[in-house]
Structure formats: C-alpha cells, structure tokens
Amino acid sequence: MISKKLGIVEEIIDKSENLDDIRVNVNGEIQKAYNYPKMTGAVNVGDEVVLNTTAVELSLGTGGYHFVISNLNNIESSFTPGGHIMKLRYTPFQIKVDSVEEQESSYHSVIDNFESLYDMPVVVGTLHSMLTPFVASYKRNYPNKKLVYIMTDGAALPIYLSKNVETLKNKNLIDYTITIGNAFGGDFECVNIYTALITAKEVLKADAVFVSMGPGIAGTGTKYGFTGIEQGPILDAVKKLGGTPIAIPRISFSDKRDRHRGISHHSITVFNDIVNVSVNIPITVYDEDCMAVIKNQIENNNLNHKHNVVYINNGKTKEDLDYFNLRVKSMGRSYEQDKEFFQAASTAAYYLMEVCNDRRKNY
Template sequence: MKRGKPLIGIKIGKAIKILNKDDNKVEVLVKINNTDYKAINYNRLTGCVDIGDHLLLNTTAVDLSLGTGGYHFVISNLDKPDQDISEGGHIMKLRYTPYQLKVFAAEEQGSKYHEVFKKFKSLDDMPVIVGTLHSMLPPMIEMIKFMNPDIKIAYIMTDGAALPIYLSNIVKRLKEKELINGTITIGNAFGGDLDCINIYNGLIAAKEILKCDIAIVTMGPGIAGTGTKYGFSGIEQGYVIDAVNDLGGIPIAALRISFADKRKRHKGISHHTITVLDKISKTQAIVCIPKFENSKKEYICSQLKETTIQKKHKIIYMDIGNAIDVLKNSTLNMRTMGRNFMEDQEYFITVALAAKLGVMTLNDPQLKMLR
C-alpha cells in the first residue's frame, strides 16, 4: 500500500524566551536544531508555556513561506501533557481533526441564552456592515465612534481566515480601548466573548445578547485567495448579506477599493467585491461608493457597467467629507496588505464611509426603506 506524505510539518522545539504574553496567547522564542524561531501558544488550547519547556510545533506555514508572520504554532507542551479541559459546553470546532476543541456555544441546550434564540423574531432593521478583510475593522470602528461614541458595536468574526480570535492584535486593542462591546466567533472560528454555530445565530446573539446598535461582520486576520474568480474566502460576504436580509437587518456591503494595489484584479473595485455583489449575493445590500476624483470615479463606473450590481443593489455615492481627517488622526493601526493609510487612502476611506452609512441608517427612516 502506498504511503501518503504528511500535509503537516511537525518539529520539536525548546522554549528559550517569552516574547510577549497575555491571558489568551503567548509568543515564545523556540530553538529547533540550533536555529531560533518564533511560535504562538494559545493558552486555552494547550495550556501555559514556561522557558525550558519542550514544545510540539506545527511548522507548516513557515516551511512553505506563507504569510503567518513567521510563526510556528504550538500543538502540545510535551513537558505538561496532563491538562484537564474546562467544564461546560459540547459543541466541537475543527471537528474530526486532531485539533478538535469544544466550546460552550451560546445557543446550545445547556446555555442560559438557549431560549433567546428560540424566541427570536427579527433584527428590526439593525444595520450590519459586512466586510471581507480584517483590516476593515479599524476604519469602521474609528468612523462609528467619531460620529457617536455611545453606539454599541458587536464584532462577528467568521471562519474565512484565522480561526482563533486571539491572533488578532486589532481586536485586543479595540477591547482594551472599550471601542467594541463584544465579540462573537462563528463556524470554526473560536475564542469570542460568545461562540455560535453559524452567521444566523451570530447575528441573533449580537442583537439579543450583546444588545448592540450596529454589528460588523468580517473574517479574522488573513484571507485565502487563488487568483480565480470564485476561489477566495471573502466570497462569504455574499452569504452574510443574504443572512442579514433573511433575519430582517440592513446589510451594508463594505467594498474593497484600491488604486495602490499593483495587481490588476484588485485595481479600483476588487474582483472579490465584484464577484460577490454580482454573482454570489442573492439579495440586496446598500453599497457606498465614495466620490473620488474624476479619473478614479470613471474607472469605477466602467467596472460597474460590466455587471448587474447597479440593478441588484442600492448604490449610494457619498462625499468623502471628513473621512481623511478622521482616519489620519486615528490612534488605531491602519494597515492593509502591508500598506498604511497614506499609501492606500481609497481603501480605508471606502470602508469608513460604509460604517458612516451604517450610523446614518440608525436615525434615517428613508435609508431603512432602501432595504
């Protein structure tokens, strides 16, 4: 019988220095065959790590030179093998893999919130801003809080990219600054203030448990893409738009627009956004397009003419207004694909104006009627 080659790179390393740590995550320097590497340990998965511990490491992404920041990931602490799991919860994530873990899902029978889901009726026109990249979070939050610091925001992290929410330094900072009121992880993503099985219950939890005014949905750090029309994990934006409509919310699609990205397929409106709004979403979203300078506006208009987007969705063209000043003066880290705000202004402005539109829908009956 032919033996298959393993799909996971596994090595043993020794912890030689703690680089950074908090309650959820430890960044540790490990030595493997006399070479030093960085590794991440998720405390809720594999317990604590101390200097001198021997660690079983997943080295796959670094072996392939993929974009994980050069980190290995701890599979097990070989010097602390016997660890009891926490009580409560029986919903499995990463099911039927060697890495399956259990969470106490908000909707499961033993949860105090179980009846909330059974009694749910509608999102009652709650605005839901649906993004595609994790880097969309800071400009969204910055604009919402600039317009009204009292607005309650829930962040729903999908499983389109990173699965542990602990990996996100953005979320950690937003929570420390009390700029978001709670986090929800759905699908195989885990580690939010609440865990839910899917986007529908994630949206219900945002409204009925976290009592938010606005929800933001997007994946965690990273995105999978292949350069093919349908081969990218951001395609989930289409399903989320439909789910928001199904539950009686107002979906606002955050477009991915850039004139700094050197890849032609991402120039102007990214082919990711065009594919989602043209082919994937079956229901209408409100779409905000900033009024950029003429040449950029014409390029975007020429892209739209080749699609059904203008017929299928409600497009609102918005003045850039104070968006540049709001974002430029932000203390949050504005970066996408290695570019900062000044290097990719159109991207961040577009996302911020989608958030602005979300705030506007809270108090404008006319905008609510656009759904």
Template sequence: MIRIRRGLVLEIVARRPGICEVLVDVEGRQERAVCYEDLTGPVQPGDEVALNTTAVHKKLGTGGVHFVIANHSITATDAPEPGHIMKMRYAPCQVKVLAVEEEASPHAQVMRDCTSLSGTPVLIGGLHSMLGPAAAALHVLDPSLRVVYLMTDGGALPLAFSRLVHQLKEKGFVQATVTCGHAFGGDFEAINIYSGLLAAKVAAQADVIIAVMGPGVVGTGSTFGFTGLEQGQIVNAVHTLGGLPVAIPRISF
C-alpha cells in the same frame, strides 16, 4: 501533511488574553511561535514544545508563523469549562466551547425566541483589516453605540490571533465579540452565521454589528477561489433575518 518539529521556548515576547507569542529554538534557529494557551496550557521559558512549522517552511505570508501544538513540559490537565459543542471538529486540535444555542447556555432561551434582527444594521466586510476603520467610524459617529464584532471562519479560526480586536476592545471601539462556524474564542460562541448574527443582537446586545472574517484571506486568481466571497453570503443572511446589510466595498486603483 503537518510538518512537526520540537522546539525549546527561550523567551515570552508578548502575551494577551488567550494567546502567547514566544521565541523558540527550533532546528538550530531562533524563531517566533504562537501559542494558544487555552488550548495547550501556559508556556514559559525552558518548556519543550511541539511546533507546527508548515507555514514557515512553505514561506507563506499570512499565517507564516510557527504554532505550538503541545507543551511537553506540563502535566496532563482536564477541560473543566462547560459546553459540548466542538469547533475544528474531528481535527487533532478540536476545541470544546459553550455555544449560545445549547441548553446549558444562559442565552439558550432568548436564542430560541429570537428569529429576527429587527432592522439592526450590520456592516459586512471582506477583509479583517476593514474592521478597524469601520469600528472607528462608528465611534466617531456615536460613541454611545454598542458595537459587536462577529468573526466568521473565513480567515483565522482563533479570535485571539487578532491584535486588532484586542486593541479595539481596549479602546472601547468594540464592546463584545461573537465567533461563529469553526471560529472560536469570542465572548459568545455560535454555530453558524445566522445564529451568530442573532447572538450578536440578543446575547451581546448590539446596536450595530460588524461581520468580518478573522485575519488572513485566501485568493487564487480564479473567479470563485477567494474566501472574501463570503461577504455576499453574509449580506443575504442579514437580509433573510430582517437586518439592514451594509457592504463595505473593497476598492483599489
């Protein structure tokens, strides 16, 4: 079950689009926490918040931080944004997005008409950290390329958690982002890997797509208990849609 504790926001440590990193007083200690302000509303010093402290309590590495579940110091607000597709469905923190496939989307018609990647190259990695070198290499090869990052739901679900994506967009190495499956927070939202790939091509106007999960990966030491196996499934999806799949190898010695 979720380990929930009350905390007091002491300081704003960092803030970038969609996410705020804060210092909180929780259980008599000063510790860092992450707040997705698009979900909970803004936070400021002095706010009392509810924290999911499970990962820190379990001493996890990846994902081992506190997360703000709710801000008790702000008044109730509605969700005025368009869209009715839910991600993290049927969970307490399910979030509403405007998906490119739905009728209200300005991209609905072009998404209905598009059924092929038409040879668009797709670089496919098994770890989020592969995104940086891939985007940098493309930029060196041809700075005029429009590179779109497609984030799957194999790792972190909120795109805002990635400092790397923020830096790559600031540097101009990545021009747009698409989040698919239950991942959310991209410039474009898609329901699955197939529509996510097509959205990267026709909605985000990609010359090249990089498809990699968000930060974090699960490995168990068993043959198939590893989230990086999705790399093979994405290769198959790109091939099915008529794209050019390019697998980024993970090699260690």
C-alpha cells in the same frame, strides 16, 4: 500536509491569557512562534515544544509563524465546565465551547423565540483589515452606541490572533465579540451566522454589527476560489432575518494586481453572482480618475441596477483613526500606501449614520 519540528523556548516576548509571542530554537536557529495557552498550556523558557512549521516553510504572509502544537514539559490539561458544542471537530485540537444557542444555555429560549432583526444595520466586510477603520469612524461619531463584531471562520480560527481585536477591545471600541463556525475565542460562541446575528440583536442589544473573517484570507486567482466569497451568503442571511445589509466593497488603487484595481474582482463576483438579495453598497467619493474607474466597473456590471449603490463624501478616515491613535495595515500596506482601501471601510460607517438619520446622499 503538515510539517512539524521540535524547538526549545528561548524567550517569551509577550505573554497573555490568550496568546504568547515566543522565540524558539529550532536546529540552532532562533525563530518566532505563537502559543495559545488555553489550547496548549503555559510555556516557560527552556520548555521543549512540538511546533507546526508549515506556514513558515511555505513563506506565507499572514499566518507565517510557527505554532506550538504541544509542550512536552506541560502535556496534560483539563477543560472548564459547561457547554458541549465542539469546534475544530474531529481533529486532534477539537475544543468544547459553551455556545449561546445550545439547550443548556440560559439564552436558548431567546434564540428559539426570535422574530426579526428589525432593520438592525449589519456591515459585512471581506478582509479583517476593514474592521479597524470602520470601528474608528463609527465609534467616533457614535461613542455610546453598542457595536458587536462577529468573526467568521473564513481565515484565522482563534480570535486571539487578532491584534486589531485586542486593541479595539482594550480601547472599548468594540463592545462584544462573537465567533462562529469553527472560529472560537469570542466573548460569545455561536454555531453559525444566523444565531450570531440573533445573539447580537436579542442578547447583546447591538445597535450595529460588523462581520468579517479573522486575519488572513485565501485566494487562488480564480473567479470563485477565495474565502471572501462568504460575504454573499452573510448578506443574504442579514436580509433573511430582517436586518439592513451593508456591504464594504474591496477597493484599491495600490494593489499591483490588475484584478484588484478599483473595485476588486472579489467584490464584483460577490455582488454579481453570489448574493441573492439587493444590498446597500456605499462608495467613497474619490478623485476624478479613481471615480471614473469605479463608475465604469459599476455600470459595466449593472451593480447600480442590482443594488443600492450610494456615493458618500468622506474625508475623515485618517482623522478618525488618529483620534483613537489607531494604526492600520492591509496586505502589508499602511494607510498612506493604500488609503482608498481603508476609506471604503470607513465610508460604510458614514453610510450607516445616514441610515440611522434616514438621509441619503447622491454624487
């Protein structure tokens, strides 16, 4: 289940309080590794480290790096005071966090006395790469509105792995982050999506929320065997708490896999079989050929009867990204190589603006 090797730290490429990008000598070969200093302590050149080499040996894409399990030259550490909720429970790496909703938290009564999200818009994606185009379009048009990102545990668990989050936070485009379930490292920690949404509304006073997993996704080519299926229960939670659920459809005309052409089978499964409530699905107005495929998928699956499908003209995605000097990539493809995918996420921001202005467009 796990492959481990010893390595010697040869070089530290980049170092921060959250993530170290290092090069290690493994049996005479220099390889890339990550170290989470808050979990495994600081590393220095020459240190002998125990590495989890599983992902590299499996030739994975996202997550295809070695990760430091332990630094044999810096073994002991102590935890910071406060908090008693455990994440990564009952594993050798279980960590203690100070969750918003626990009894000793100053926010406990706020969470306990919650009434409603009062139509707060919540945009739910399936891939982490949807975050940046959405944020760029939202913040360019609403620079003073407060945007909160909730990261689920559907993929990467430490938020520190996300360069997207680091960049967006450094540019002040995300106001706060919340990590839920076994994901950790956000500005605020919560036990589940319900308390995270309440925290975003009542504690952080968010104007809008974006929810998605961290970097990485698991898929099996089967109808239900993918981590993005979490989009359905999250949308249900938004509606249950009185929010406005907005779903980003996964759309691509560059993916070589036919099941992901147009609206991905992942999205169709969620919208057809998983989500239990009617949600808002913004669809970008693409060129005629693309629209023919998408409209056929929508009609064949009766999505326009189950949900509020709204067509939005949006030709500003690239302009919004360039405005903040942001670069995007998904499944190894850049904006130019898969523009429909990134436009779909950006269009959710433009739909959200329509909601705020109480207007609708029809195609």
